Every structure is written in C-alpha cells, then in structure tokens.
Amino acid sequence: MKLRSWLMWAAIVLLTVLPLCLISAAPGSEGLFGGSDDRAQQAIGSLAPHYKPWFAPVFAPASSEIASLLFALQAAIGAGVIGYWLGLSVARERARNGDAAARDQRAD
Amino acid sequence: MHIMEGFLPPAHALGWAAVSVPILAWGLRSMGRGLQAHPERRMLLGVAAAFAFLLSALKLPSVTGSCSHPTGVGLGALLFGPAAMVPVGFVVLLFQALLLAHGGLTTLGANVFSMAIVGPFVSYGVFRGAAALGCKRSVAVFLAACLGDLATYVTTSAQLALAFPDAVGGFETSFLKFAGIFALTQVPIAISEGLLTVLVVNAMARFNAHELRALPVMAQRGREGA
Numbered sequence: 001m002k003l004r005s006w007l008m009w010a011a012i013v014l015l016t017v018l019p020l021c022l023i024s025a026a027p028g029s030e031g032l033f034g035g036s037d038d039r040a041q042q043a044i045g046s047l048a049p050h051y052k053p054w055f056a057p058v059f060a061p062a063s064s065e066i067a068s069l070l071f072a073l074q075a076a077i078g079a080g081v082i083g084y085w086l087g088l089s090v091a092r093e094r095a096r097n098g099d100a101a102a103r104d105q106r107a108d
Numbered sequence: 109m110h111i112m113e114g115f116l117p118p119a120h121a122l123g124w125a126a127v128s129v130p131i132l133a134w135g136l137r138s139m140g141r142g143l144q145a146h147p148e149r150r151m152l153l154g155v156a157a158a159f160a161f162l163l164s165a166l167k168l169p170s171v172t173g174s175c176s177h178p179t180g181v182g183l184g185a186l187l188f189g190p191a192a193m194v195p196v197g198f199v200v201l202l203f204q205a206l207l208l209a210h211g212g213l214t215t216l217g218a219n220v221f222s223m224a225i226v227g228p229f230v231s232y233g234v235f236r237g238a239a240a241l242g243c244k245r246s247v248a249v250f251l252a253a254c255l256g257d258l259a260t261y262v263t264t265s266a267q268l269a270l271a272f273p274d275a276v277g278g279f280e281t282s283f284l285k286f287a288g289i290f291a292l293t294q295v296p297i298a299i300s301e302g303l304l305t306v307l308v309v310n311a312m313a314r315f316n317a318h319e320l321r322a323l324p325v326m327a328q329r330g331r332e333g334a
Binding site: 032044053056059060075079 | 109110111112113114115117118151154155157158159160161162163164165166167168169170171172173174175176203204205206207208209210212213214268272273274275282285286289290293296297299300303304306307308310311314315316
C-alpha cells in the first residue's frame with residue numbers, strides 16, 4: 001500500500017517531467033509548451049481564415065506575471081482546503097487511537 | 109484548456125448555453141438537497157471541489173509539446189454523483205473566465221458542457237461499469253477519472269469541429285485536427301489525474317471510511333482494500 005502510493009507519485013512526476021526532457025523544438029518552430037488553446041486558435045485560423053472573435057475577455061491579467069499570480073491563487077485555495085482536511089483527518093485519527101506518543105510529542 | 113472567449117459563433121455559443129443551463133439548475137438543486145439530507149458530507153464535497161480548483165490551475169507539459177490542465181471533476185462525480193459536480197465545474201470555469209481570460213463568458217456554456225457535464229457523467233458511468241465488472245476499487249477510480257478527463261477534451265474537440273468544419277473533409281477532418289491538439293495532449297495528463305484521484309480516494313478510505321461507506325456510490329465497494 002505504502003509502496004504503491006510512492007510508485008503512483010513517481011509515475012505522476014515522470015509523466016510530467018519526461019515530456020519536458022524528451023521533446024525539443026523542431027527546427028523553425030517557435031514556442032514550445034504553449035497552451036493547447038493557442039494551438040487551437042491557430043487551427044481555427046487555418047480552417048476559417050475570416051473568422052473574427054466577436055467578444056473579448058472582460059478582464060485580462062495585465063501580464064503573464066499577473067496571470068501566474070492568479071493561477072497560483074486558484075491552486076493555493078484548492079491546496080489549502082485539501083491540506084486542512086488532511087491535517088484534521090490525521091489529528092482525528094491520532095485522537096481516536098489515543099496515541100500517547102503523539103500527544104507527548106505535541107506537548108513539548 | 110477551454111474554448112477561448114469569442115471563439116464560438118454566437119449561434120453555437122447560445123446553443124451550448126441553452127443545453128447547459130437546465131442541467132446546471134438541476135445539478136444545483138440536487139446538490140442542495142443532498143447536503144440538506146447529509147450535512148456531514150460537506151467536508152468531503154469541499155475536498156472534491158478543492159481538488160477540481162487545484163487541478164484545473166495546473167498547466168502541465170505534454171507529449172505534443174504543448175500544455176494543458178487536468179479537470180479534477182472525476183473525484184467528486186464518483187463520490188457524490190455527476191449532478192453535484194456540475195455547479196462545481198461551473199464555478200471553476202467562471203473564475204477562470206472572469207479573472208484569468210482563460211475560457212470565456214461567451215464560451216462558458218460549451219465549456220460547462222464539456223468539463224462540468226460530460227466529464228463527470230463519463231467518470232460516473234465508467235466507475236459504475238468497472239465496479240459492476242468486479243474491478244478493484246483503485247482500478248475503477250483510476251479508469252473513471254482518467255477517461256472522464258479525456259472525454260472532456262474529446263467533447264471540446266467535437267464542439268470546435270462543429271463550429272469550424274473543414275472546407276473539404278467537413279466535421280470529421282476538423283474533429284481529427286482539434287482532437288490532435290486537445291485530446292492527444294490530454295492523454296498523459298489524464299493518466300496523472302487518474303493516479304492522483306486514486307491517491308485521494310485512498311486517503312479518504314483511510315480517514316473518512318465511515319462517511320465514504322455512507323455514500324451511495326461507494327457503498328457497495330467501500331469495504332474493499334485499496
């Protein structure tokens with residue numbers, strides 16, 4: 001069980017890191033690892049050259065720094081809630097088990 | 109990655125919104141009723157919503173040389189049923205459309221349909237199917253989350269192909285083109301989402317065994333080891 005969890009974490013890391021290592025830019029192409037939605041935008045451009053987006057985002061982050069700030073904020077909110085639940089769960093399990101050792105540790 | 113603001117013709121944008129709005133209303137009602145009947149589920153529903161929030165903020169590199177993000181809605185769908193995840197997916201998409209210029213308000217209906225409706229329903233269906241076939245819980249969870257994630261992006265590709273059919277090959281050619289961009293990029297990311305979902309469900313099985321067993325979906329398999 002424990003080992004399997006570690007293997008799953010390792011697989012997730014590998015699945016994320018390997019593409020970065022294995023794929024290098026084809027000569028003449030620009031910009032690797034942009035968003036897939038940018039590619040879709042290009043595809044629409046070639047399928048329907050006359051199509052013009054008829055609506056612009058009501059608010060666009062002022063720069064990519066601000067965009068990454070907001071994405072980080074979104075991830076932080078999610079991770080914060082999950083961390084709260086995990087912390088609470090571990091503490092509850094300890095209390096339930098009457099884990100004296102853990103209590104001593106917390107006392108000092 | 110969602111359909112960009114303004115990139116669906118008005119008729120398509122309206123059409124998808126017309127499909128999504130009633131399902132969203134139904135999802136909201138069903139979620140409200142579920143929470144009223146079982147207030148103790150609030151915590152796990154919060155975790156499922158947080159999981160969707162977290163995962164859809166992470167843009168991961170993929171084998172196609174571009175980035176996309178997982179959706180995270182599979183977890184909640186297999187715990188609480190697909191209806192509960194429609195409002196959750198909607199909130200995530202609204203947040204990104206309003207603050208991040210990611211996705212959009214005019215394409216919100218179409219994006220809700222792919223990420224908050226098709227994704228959760230496919231996840232739920234796959235989970236039920238795999239469980240009925242006697243798969244172990246972790247295998248069923250993995251398949252459900254992974255295929256739900258993929259289904260979202262296959263849907264996105266189909267929506268764009270409907271709006272922008274190829275001049276020669278029509279819908280099919282265009283669909284393959286968009287699927288090559290969205291669905292192919294999504295494959296390793298969907299596998300990661302499947303694995304992450306298994307890890308979270310395992311943690312829930314350990315820490316919230318009581319609540320988990322009380323969930324209608326997990327009840328029949330709740331006692332099984334992960």
